[in-house]
Amino acid sequence: TGSASGGANTGTTTVAFVPKLQGIPYFEAMNAGGKKAAEELGIKWLYQGPTTADAAAQADIVRSFIQQKVDTLIVAPNDPDSMAPLLKQAQDAGIKVATADTDAPNSVREVFVNQTTEQNHGKALSESLMKAMGGSGEFAIVSCSETAANLNAYIDVIKKDVAANHAQAELVDLVYAGEDQAKAAAMATDLMNAHPNLKGIVGLCSAAAPGVAQAVKDAGKIGKVFTVGGGTPMSMAPYLKDGSSSAAVLWDVQNLGYLTAWTGKELADGKQLQSSFDVNATIKGVKYDPATKVELLGPPLVFTKDNVDQYKY
């Protein structure tokens, strides 16, 4: 067997990140941020994801990273529960483990690199939507995977926030379109037909957000039906500009990737995280809660037609 600190790599710290799936702008942007960090911090950044958001395929990749004896292994789990035992296995092999983007709360991970809280994100979505809708009217949600924990948490926050603060607004339907833009668009069309008074649609994930906007555009209902969603800037830019989407709520994904890589290095070096710190000139005021071991990048970022062109992913 090889030495404790690496099989293929010699000397430099290796940080591996396993996204939920490869090839979507969101995780590729995290990858870009991670690569940038690797250059600046002098570490080795490994990125490998499954072709579909599949827990089993992801597990195979995690196993191969354990085998590669990376220094830090960071995962955005498709299924938090199933990732927990694998993370334990990695830790037993002497690897520092963390999660990013999506947590595995019941696991041995040493840090969760969180973009923003579910509370904040959900609230930003509902506030953007209510602002566009003028605080009243019927709205619907097009979600993606039926089983995605974070999406389901956002839904709860939106429901509660609207009930508490916008009595005239009403959630009339909730549908699931998978990670399929065309299906999201078709379902949004059906929703607008079923509810002629529909005033707002939330496209919850990065596939649904442009899908619902496209549906509004196709139906010629720009200005009558307002959409918000969790889309990436470049995919949302055309819709933000033509008004079929009012706002895209996300965070600076490249910075999240950068922070993920940086955190990986800190873990590998055995350093203790401060409760609040700056990473570099652009990533400032990161919070860390030692009790829950959660890092927080900052408040969500709301893209509108005015700022969307600043982000190239």
Added chain:
Amino acid sequence: MTITALKQPDAASQRKRGFGYRAAKMLLTQRIALLGLLTVIVLAVMVSLNSAGALSGSYDADYLAAALISAVPLAMLGLAQLMVILSGRGGIDLSVGAIVSLCGIVFGYSYGVWDLGLFVSILLTAAAGALCGAVNGFLVAYIGFPPLIATLATFYAFKSLALIISGQKPISTVQIQEFFSAAQAVEIPLIGQNLPNIPLGIFTFLIPTAALVWVLLNRTTFGRRLFALGTNDVAAAWAGVDTRANRMSAYVISGLISGLVAIVAVAQFASARPDAGVSGNGMALPAITIAVLGGVAITGGIGRVSGILLATLLVVWLNAGILLAFAGNEGTQFQLLALGVLLIGASLLNNLTRKKFGVLH
């Protein structure tokens, strides 16, 4: 009479041919010989890449053993496909993945929520799987649905049911999380010190299932009847085989095995996910691929347990190697390429075999 006169010189001439010819014939006619050779080639290539430092991690016994964890559901579902494909008349089961999802929820509730205890929960889950299989079997054997269509329909239905009864939420209570120990790697008693730890599922699920299927096919009259009706349905009926009941049984067994895989999947993922068997490309297509690669004739009546097991080993170890050989996203992409090439290559070889040597085993 004439036939033997024609055949005997052939047998004699075969005896005279050299070792090379016989080896080639064996490789081409015996699918397991081909699979064995391919597995050895994969291992050899990977190990030499490994020693040349071309891999990003070491391709060693520990890794191979750890990779076996994904062999458990794959091979078991391959065995499920073996049963139904053998039964002939276009036998196939597209619904196995959906049954895994549905039965996983059944297990999640019975073990994780209602606390019925492991034994009862396993029985209940297996029974649920068998019931799903019985629906397929009834449609195929008694109503006369083409299997592809019956199982496509039940694929949609079971998949939908799993989401509905679970309320789209994975079941992951403490019991379920602790159940992961059932999938963990263990040391083999007595001789284990010098060997890598093997995933427990191999012993608790895969080997018993494989042994059971082997015995069923090779040592029981049910197996005989299954081969008979897969080879020639009409002749089987004339020979007094109850083709409907026996064909239905094949689907029931396929469902039963899928139910067991559901338990494996719950253990492996430490949660009962309503999309366990259908997320991504699902579990059915890889299982059918394994069956075909393992030499099961899609037309029925030909297939062996050893072929399934070897094909699984080949695919699992090849995939594990590819992940180490290609860094980044290419890794998982090249797995697709490898599977496609293997499948088409093996089928083309089959074809050559038929031309050159007649029957295939």
Added chain:
Amino acid sequence: MSEHPTTPRIAMRGISKNYGGVRAIRQADLTVQPGTVHALVGENGAGKSTLIKILAGAEQPDTGTIEFDGKPVTITSTTDAIRLGVQTVYQEPQLFPDLSITENIFVGREIKRGVRVDWAAQAAQIQELLDMIGLPHKLATAPVGDLSIAQQQQVSIAKAVAGDASILILDEPSAILTDAEISVLFSIVRRLTARGVAVIYISHRLDELFEIADTVTVMRDGQTLDTYDIQDLTVTKIAELMVGGILTEQREPRSFHNVAPTLELHNIDLGQLLNGINLQVRPGEILGLYGLLGSGVAEIAETVYGMKQPTGGRMLYQGKPMVNKGPAAARRRGITLVPANRSAQGVFSFQSIGFNISIGDLAKLSPLKGWVNKRRERDIVLDLIKRLGVKTPNENQPISAMSGGNAQKVVIARQLLSTPKLLVLAEPTQGVDVGAKEEIHRLIGQLAASGTAVLVVTTDLAEVLRISDRVLVVREGSIAAEFGPDATQVDILAAASGAVTTRKAS
């Protein structure tokens, strides 16, 4: 006639063909003159079908040359052959079950206007063709899958005749046709030869050759022996040439025990197909059931065996009322059946000989129910292979590599795992060569002698007379007549085709 004055229509020389290790034909020669019927005879597996498949372009030869009207040709596909005017009726009907009879007949050479099929023109031609082969007009639009096997064979013949044939190949067309249908076929053949068409005619019914053939080529072991004028031959002579030895007619006297019947049918009905069938068969007795195709004779066998459930009447088995839910139930009672269509109903093609035999009674394979004891299986199978004289190196050979006669013996062996109390044989020697036929007949005699009641259902007149103690003739779903062993072929045929309506006491 070997020195024919005209150029031969077809001259095949030095043709060889191997299937893997099997040498199907070796250096075969065949010369056929225009305007003649050239019979091709030989034992099962002699290579007749393979030779004509090469001419039809369905198989490619390994060696050899083919001349057509004196000019060398290469035939690499059926399209090539069809272009030369080679039309073929294959041994197995080659039809499309979901297409209508008209489409089946015109498929591959539709009458077209542009790319479109000219349905009207085809409709006009089809009537003539149906008249010629004697099928009713209303069948023109019926899907072929709805027809009986014999009707399908007639459609195949119509299909071949409809093409502008210069050579017509008929591979055992008569095997599944009734005598009436055969005489229609012969008149068609004669009309074609009168127009100068060369006809190659393959048959195991040697007697009919004297009615239709001009010359006969005998094949043995994949080789063509010689070609003879039909005038120079007799049935015995042909049979001797085929097997390469002298055939001795041996009729073993059967002792008939007059005891309680094994099976009695009382007024059995089966929908429209059977009405009021009465029969009895006793231990040791061989009862022949003769009927033309479609007469219901096959349905009697199927009803006894439980494949079909009677809609009226009573069956008594060993004196007790019997209801057979299916073949499995029949087998448990000791009733077994050799099905008529060997390849479709009898053979598990790529499985071993052992498998093909033991499937008949799996319960015998181990004292433990549901279990298979391989050693015991081997012993049982080897014993049967020896008893029936199946020619094979070992029991693991796939049955697909065997000749028709040997495969038939394997199917019969399947029924003898435990000595049956009642054995039903449907067309036991169809498509089986003379030598094997002999052996199978002897075997049936032996079984009867050991106390088995035997019911032989056949459309082979000679066979039914030769082996039966009694013959029942079935016509239009009823027993038309009963004969003792002294009956003549003429008596039976007359009864079957409707000339005799009164029941003749035996």
Added chain:
Amino acid sequence: MSTHLQSRTPAAAGTPSPRKMLPRRVTGQEIVLIGIITVLWILLGFLTPAFLTPGSILPLLVAVAPIALVGVGMTFVIITAGIDVSVGAAIMVSAVITAQTMVATGIPLIPALLLSIGVGALLGLANGLLVAYGKIHAIIITFGTANLFQFIGLRLFGSSTVNGVPGTFDVFGRGEAGRTLGIPHSFAITLIVVAIAWWYLRHAASGRHLFAIGGNANAARLAGINVKPLVLMTYVITGALVGLAACFVIAQGTSTLDQSVGVGRELAVIAAVVIGGTSILGGRGSVLGTLLGAILVQTVSSGVTQLGWPSQLSDLFVGAAIIAAVGTDIIRERSRRKP
């Protein structure tokens, strides 16, 4: 003279008119489907008043178009007793190549269409060559090529999305640009393709040969039909229609194309074909049925959403629809075969 035949002769009495020589224009299955769809639409019209409005029906028809279009090719393939499970992955390859080319060069509509169709046909050619000349069961080949196409598609995507896809294909889209006189272009094109395919299968000699091949490939060969080129053709046609459908899919998507495009479409297409009464065993089938099958499936999933029922239910109904549709077909065939 043929008295002995009488007890066995099926079909109606009397000499058929030439008209009856023609293959049936509309099959029983199609009539059943038209009935079911009509009932469903009326029912949905009552339950959710918006269902029978153009705003609801037109997007439904647009969504039907790609499935029905690929379904036409799949019907050809299945009639010859083949199957093509690679169409989902093939859509992905066609779509990504076309989208990338449009982004890079801004080519206009017709060249973009031809490119997509060409790529699709090429993929179909690969399938067809392997199936027709490799003599391997189609399901195995196309499982294999599905993996290969997916590999090619993912490599082309290069772990990224295609951003800023121009609106070249908007004429096939769900929006205003996609309609003339209220009729969606994509659906109109699909109707034309279905009509041509219907005529071809019913009247052209080579169309009839496809049924012959599916009924009995060996007999077709012996009858002098060039089986291999025809089988090859069905896969190439499927590929070309996949290429066209890929354009529709791009048009129905957003300005970003991601690698989930086409995934899992093969099952939806096969479902539409079998609901439409095409026998998976070959030899029997109709493209009109396929179109109706696709409409039925889309009606079910739209209906479920518009009724406000949980969207997970729609798969359950699709499963039930397959069983009901194919079940009635099986029972009808069986009763016809019984004299």
